[in-house]
Amino acid sequence: MTKSFWVFVGLYFLTRLPWLFMVPMVEAPDEFSHYWVIKFLVEHMRLPEYQEIIAGGPSGVYGSLPQFGYVPHVIVGFLGQYLAPTADLSLTERFGSLFTGLVLLWCSCEFGRKLFAPDKILASALPLMIIFHPQLVLLHSYANSDSTTASLAAVIMLMLCRMLEVGLKTKTSLILGVLLGWIVLTKYPGVSVYPSAAIAFMLAAWLNKQGIKTFVLQSLAAASTTAATTVWWFVRSAKILDGDFMGTKTMFHTWAVTYNKALNPDISISKIIKDYRWWRLTTWSYWGMFGYMTRRVPNAVYYSFEVLSWIAAVGALASLVIAAVKGKLTAFTQSLKASGSYSVEQRHALFARAGVWLVLASCFITNISLMVYASTKNLGGAQGRYLFPSEIPIMALILGGLSLTGKKTGKWLVLLMVAFTIAVYLYSCWMLSHIPGYYPHWLKTY
Numbered sequence: 001m002t003k004s005f006w007v008f009v010g011l012y013f014l015t016r017l018p019w020l021f022m023v024p025m026v027e028a029p030d031e032f033s034h035y036w037v038i039k040f041l042v043e044h045m046r047l048p049e050y051q052e053i054i055a056g057g058p059s060g061v062y063g064s065l066p067q068f069g070y071v072p073h074v075i076v077g078f079l080g081q082y083l084a085p086t087a088d089l090s091l092t093e094r095f096g097s098l099f100t101g102l103v104l105l106w107c108s109c110e111f112g113r114k115l116f117a118p119d120k121i122l123a124s125a126l127p128l129m130i131i132f133h134p135q136l137v138l139l140h141s142y143a144n145s146d147s148t149t150a151s152l153a154a155v156i157m158l159m160l161c162r163m164l165e166v167g168l169k170t171k172t173s174l175i176l177g178v179l180l181g182w183i184v185l186t187k188y189p190g191v192s193v194y195p196s197a198a199i200a201f202m203l204a205a206w207l208n209k210q211g212i213k214t215f216v217l218q219s220l221a222a223a224s225t226t227a228a229t230t231v232w233w234f235v236r237s238a239k240i241l242d243g244d245f246m247g248t249k250t251m252f253h254t255w256a257v258t259y260n261k262a263l264n265p266d267i268s269i270s271k272i273i274k275d276y277r278w279w280r281l282t283t284w285s286y287w288g289m290f291g292y293m294t295r296r297v298p299n300a301v302y303y304s305f306e307v308l309s310w311i312a313a314v315g316a317l318a319s320l321v322i323a324a325v326k327g328k329l330t331a332f333t334q335s336l337k338a339s340g341s342y343s344v345e346q347r348h349a350l351f352a353r354a355g356v357w358l359v360l361a362s363c364f365i366t367n368i369s370l371m372v373y374a375s376t377k378n379l380g381g382a383q384g385r386y387l388f389p390s391e392i393p394i395m396a397l398i399l400g401g402l403s404l405t406g407k408k409t410g411k412w413l414v415l416l417m418v419a420f421t422i423a424v425y426l427y428s429c430w431m432l433s434h435i436p437g438y439y440p441h442w443l444k445t446y
Contacts, residue, residue, distance in 0.1 A: 177225025286384025
């Protein structure tokens with residue numbers, strides 16, 4: 001690993017450790033429910049049964065959902081019992097999210113080199129965005145399964161992109177199968193990477209001239225491993241939760257009864273899509289709305305993030321239009337038709353990078369689509385943390401779009417985006433530290 005990576009690791013801990021001790025559980029979204037599951041797993045070393053979940057009341061509401069997003073937290077909590085017996089589990093469990101985020105950071109460094117090399121500034125901008133993204137800092141500072149989902153999604157997409165370069169291999173397919181199974185047993189938004197996996201398998205077979213037979217066999221290897229990893233859990237849930245194989249109905253019923261919500265919500269997809277407030281809340285809470293989306297930075301910050309994102313989108317679209325006008329897309333299309341005469345190396349140079357962007361974009365699009373659907377069933381509202389399976393795709397697309405606005409302009413816009421993110425993080429630190437109730441956890445007993 002390079003020296004720059006260890007600098008990023010130092011910045012990662014420097015940004016998150018103060019928040020880990022500062023943010024109280026009542027201000028960490030649903031941490032009391034995450035904590036209930038983690039505490040149960042640490043104490044019993046098994047999955048909870050129906051009566052135990054129901055007995056947990058509102059705190060046990062996540063007990064019916066997949067529990068394997070808490071593996072890092074359980075490991076840390078279990079070790080903590082032996083290394084620091086007097087330590088409070090509500091504090092030590094948070095280190096599970098903290099350490100899990102290191103995987104996401106490493107993946108961002110790899111994607112930075114893969115997407116933006118040899119531009120060192122642009123390549124470094126991606127991990128810096130991951131480090132200072134305010135809402136992500138909060139996510140890595142309290143116990144939750146979203147942090148595990150984000151890291152698993154990043155690892156899966158990195159492996160898929162590597163597969164485009166080297167082709168389909170049985171070992172890779174089997175490992176991907178296990179990870180694809182693990183992510184669906186972590187948190188359901190994690191299935192956003194499934195379309196990316198399908199696209200990557202097809203592209204890898206085509207780019208490396210491996211044929212339909214290899215494609216089918218490798219796809220079956222991944223799919224069967226995924227099934228072996230997950231099916232048993234869904235069968236068990238259906239058995240103990242009266243047919244609720246996903247656990248969502250049990251979770252929703254407990255939540256709806258507790259908070260006096262409609263038991264059979266039915267909201268049309270078009271209503272969600274047309275709801276500007278839904279999109280605004282999703283975007284703002286993705287960037288940085290703390291507590292239960294009650295601790296906000298000034299609105300100008302959110303609007304600035306939106307403006308920069310729109311500039312990135314326009315920059316990307318404009319570059320495609322300009323390329324089309326200059327005839328570059330025509331030449332690219334012709335090269336597609338004549339790809340049979342190209343060597344593997346030449347085709348990789350032409351299409352592998354485009355395939356990487358396609359893998360990332362498909363994850364983001366699927367992620368948004370799943371959020372819209374979940375909102376129609378009231379299983380998840382406009383909450384930005386549900387977008388974290390697409391953290392690297394979102395940040396990469398923003399930086400890539402900004403860089404396409406022009407050689408000089410793009411460079412300065414990328415630097416502006418990074419500086420803006422750092423400034424918002426620092427302001428968030430100052431703001432939260434002045435809110436009553438935000439205090440170091442280790443002071444609670446004094």
